[in-house]
Amino acid sequence: MATIYEVSELAGVSLATVSRVMNDSGKVTAKTRKKVKAAMRELGYRPNSIARSLASSRTDSVGVLVPMFYGPFYGEILSGIETELRDAGKHVIITAGHSDKASEEAGIEFLLSRNCDALILHVDAVDDDYLKKLCRESVPIVVIGRHVAGFEDHCINLDNELGGYLATKSVLVLGHKKLAYISGPLWKHDAHDRLQGHKRALMEHGLEFNAQLLYEGNFREASGSRGLEELLRIGQPFSAVICANDEMAAGALGVARERGLEIPEDLSVIGFDNVFFTRYFRPKLSTIDYQISGMGQMAARAVLKIVYGDKDLEVQNMFQPTVVMRSSVTCKTGP
Amino acid sequence: MATIYEVSELAGVSLATVSRVMNDSGKVTAKTRKKVKAAMRELGYRPNSIARSLASSRTDSVGVLVPMFYGPFYGEILSGIETELRDAGKHVIITAGHSDKASEEAGIEFLLSRNCDALILHVDAVDDDYLKKLCRESVPIVVIGRHVAGFEDHCINLDNELGGYLATKSVLVLGHKKLAYISGPLWKHDAHDRLQGHKRALMEHGLEFNAQLLYEGNFREASGSRGLEELLRIGQPFSAVICANDEMAAGALGVARERGLEIPEDLSVIGFDNVFFTRYFRPKLSTIDYQISGMGQMAARAVLKIVYGDKDLEVQNMFQPTVVMRSSVTCKTGP
């Protein structure tokens, strides 16, 4: 591999000049520039990014931490991030945190040790103080799916409370009075906020939240199944079940089918996320939709703006969810 | 950020010694080691991986190129790769190639410029010669989902021909004689090989391949829909349709439903990949299964073995698919 040194020799100029044409920095005569470029081409020169990083203390790479790779959700987030960043000539180093505190912190250390210029984090387990400390002591970070007080413009968020509210509201307006709720793990911000929205909608309709009709799941399909089973078992009546994500709604749908419950006649079901595979559900699932990959894209833009000084980039920090009504929800009829 | 220099000063030893304890290389007294470690801890020292890379010309990072991030398929591959590599302390730099020649080559350049120690590639568009040249001139590469002659131990592959054969065979043994086939883009190796397997199975049963009953799709759902529509339109009878992946099978299933065709009574359908969301199909889709994330894991192991000298690591280069019979296929009855 040719080095800058050989280029400078062949072009008959100094190292510094080669560096200048490479970076379009400083003033260089058109003529000199041409000579240098020719030399570069002749030697098939490719700058060594490691050496460049060491000298400039910029790596042009941003570290990304997500809970996991598979599943429809994070794939879309990653896609949004990578596309935006790569267009800007930045590299993306990705790692998984598995929603586990030790693992998330290790992942962050991992990225930091790699001298990333910035970090984009979708973390569940680490606490706000840790993030704030990180913000202060290390490279800039952008957080997806979480509100960190005082760092609002470093956060890309979905209004989960509103989503929970809308889901519930859209069922209430159809006449349902007894609602069950299958939540995510309540220590997670998104799960917590969605439930808050649910409660707000109930309150607005003069209904009391009934803790017995709440089942705390883990966002996975099996917990949706267990959730509905449990809710049916305790014998409290309800005509609709709100699920905090589509996977759990899938589980609930499965149990309903087993039990011979007609959806939506006997039970209305609504999910959250509008992941692509809900298209295969029968009946088609009503759910809450929002721009998943858009959130990844915005996180990337925030980095571009904050770290690389792309001043006039528009960043949308908060995303609004909307209701998608399909056929798993219907009016409450009968008693 | 503390440097190795400060550590050496505080510990009262030389740079070299600090480097030694850091890398567990060379012999260092337990006592000295302890002193150094204490100094490191006190300063919160974290080695600068960039400097380390420049000096050692190893980056401990491997570049990964996949066609895209979303979809169930690549998420699992990535997951397999990242888990294995991270356990070995290596970084993963990921980028997308979009099944486009220029884009794939740019992605590879991109990773190369980042001085990756090795590359794991799932490429569709670049040709074998390019890959061979790469193998020769740059860092070691491992290729997933493709056979490159002469580089067998650098390839992680699924036996697609066998998969196509098994899918077809499993329908033939049930008495079907007229089969339609919806393929992927035939310039892609996997699509091509699956079709070859299909033909072999037909031949084995003394049946002629009928080119009119072949529709070339693009692996996406919509092309499965179009495919079945087209096949029905031309009026050649068939009692089963083999789809080269599950997405296209989903499309075919949708069209069948619209047309009032009963599955499997009027038409048997089989897919390929056994992606997780087939669980939501009704009827349940028969398909071809194989270890997707296992292939990612093996690619990572191959890298560990080839590049980082992990000699006793087992690498499985070829994966065998199996048939998963569910309820979208039945015996051929009637004429």
Place this chain on the structure above:
DNA sequence: CTGTTAGCGCTTTCAG
């Protein structure tokens, strides 16, 4: 077992 000494390839003042 430990220290000395060159670099790795590039950026970046500071002079000229």
Place this chain on the structure above:
DNA sequence: CTGAAAGCGCTAACAG
């Protein structure tokens, strides 16, 4: 506008 020179933080011979 161009060149010289001093590192960036660490590794890897080579001595001792």
